[in-house]
Amino acid sequence: MNDTVGIVIVSHSKDIAKGTADMVRQMVGSEVKVAFCGGNPDGGLGTNVSVIIDAINDAWSPKGVAILVDLGGAETNSEMAVEMLEPARRDLVVVCNAPIVEGAVMAATERRVAAHWPR
Amino acid sequence: MSLQPETFKTLVRVAAEQVIASAPELTSLDQAIGDGDHGTNMKRGFEAVLSKLDAISSQPFDEALKTIGKTLVMTVGGASGPLYGSFFLAAGEALSHSRQLPDDLAEVFGSGVSAVSARGRSHAGEKTMLDVLVPVLETLKAGVGQPDLIERIRTTAADAVERTAPMQATKGRASFLGPRSVGHIDPGARSSCVLVQAVCASLEGRR
Numbered sequence: 001m002n003d004t005v006g007i008v009i010v011s012h013s014k015d016i017a018k019g020t021a022d023m024v025r026q027m028v029g030s031e032v033k034v035a036f037c038g039g040n041p042d043g044g045l046g047t048n049v050s051v052i053i054d055a056i057n058d059a060w061s062p063k064g065v066a067i068l069v070d071l072g073g074a075e076t077n078s079e080m081a082v083e084m085l086e087p088a089r090r091d092l093v094v095v096c097n098a099p100i101v102e103g104a105v106m107a108a109t110e111r112r113v114a115a116h117w118p119r
Numbered sequence: 120m121s122l123q124p125e126t127f128k129t130l131v132r133v134a135a136e137q138v139i140a141s142a143p144e145l146t147s148l149d150q151a152i153g154d155g156d157h158g159t160n161m162k163r164g165f166e167a168v169l170s171k172l173d174a175i176s177s178q179p180f181d182e183a184l185k186t187i188g189k190t191l192v193m194t195v196g197g198a199s200g201p202l203y204g205s206f207f208l209a210a211g212e213a214l215s216h217s218r219q220l221p222d223d224l225a226e227v228f229g230s231g232v233s234a235v236s237a238r239g240r241s242h243a244g245e246k247t248m249l250d251v252l253v254p255v256l257e258t259l260k261a262g263v264g265q266p267d268l269i270e271r272i273r274t275t276a277a278d279a280v281e282r283t284a285p286m287q288a289t290k291g292r293a294s295f296l297g298p299r300s301v302g303h304i305d306p307g308a309r310s311s312c313v314l315v316q317a318v319c320a321s322l323e324g325r326r
Contacts, residue, residue: 040196073198
């Protein structure tokens with residue numbers, strides 16, 4: 001399991017994030033670490049930097065973590081979260097420029113080193 | 120004359136209160152061209168700032184700005200969190216390099232504006248908060264030391280907000296609307312104006 005990148009799904013909606021994570025697990029089971037989060041600090045639609053940081057750490061793999069996001073705020077908050085990680089981890093995380101569901105499934109099945117992926 | 124801690128505390132309090140009071144207006148502007156959460160997001164962020172006001176105002180100014188930035192990043196819950204958060208984090212960082220308020224205000228403010236631009240990969244003219252922050256920075260650069268600076272900044276910010284109405288959004292959620300974003304004031308520009316004007320009002324009350 002430590003040989004593959006971890007996947008983090010960040011959506012404005014927790015339901016979308018969970019559903020996407022379910023689809024990833026259907027493809028790769030527990031071979032790949034997957035974490036997901038969605039919702040603002042009050043639980044409404046939005047994203048939340050501190051839970052994104054937690055999700056990255058939950059899905060952590062020595063090969064790095066790929067984050068899949070839905071809309072702008074999820075991307076901005078994910079980039080902020082990456083910058084707030086401990087320095088040694090920052091360079092091993094990539095926020096992917098890809099559609100969230102297709103990107104997450106592709107990332108999980110490809111499992112390449114995240115740092116080599118297009119940003 | 121250097122900025123006094125009491126003045127700074129009042130300034131942060133007034134700015135936060137003004138943002139909170141403007142939440143319904145910001146939400147209504149955002150409902151027109153965005154996802155309608157700008158008011159509640161900003162309110163949540165600045166309520167968190169207010170709740171830490173005593174701690175913030177007991178810190179040196181550079182650390183205080185960074186605390187405000189980090190608080191916004193962690194509590195706003197939308198893109199405006201990292202955008203405003205980056206502004207205050209970068210302004211605090213600039214101030215910590217042996218700069219003084221108010222003498223180096225333009226430089227410190229400019230660092231904040233650059234951080235917003237980098238975080239949003241955006242520049243003025245795209246119907247965003249930068250369409251207020253950039254003109255305000257220009258006025259600051261041109262006017263530090265002049266007696267009517269506060270009035271000029273106030274006017275600059277108010278005019279700049281109005282100028283976002285005819286723009287077509289190319290960044291943020293409003294960009295999905297394409298030409299239909301024209302004719303509406305940008306909510307982020309408006310919240311930047313509220314903040315700038317609150318600071319002006321607070322400083323003016325002190326003179």
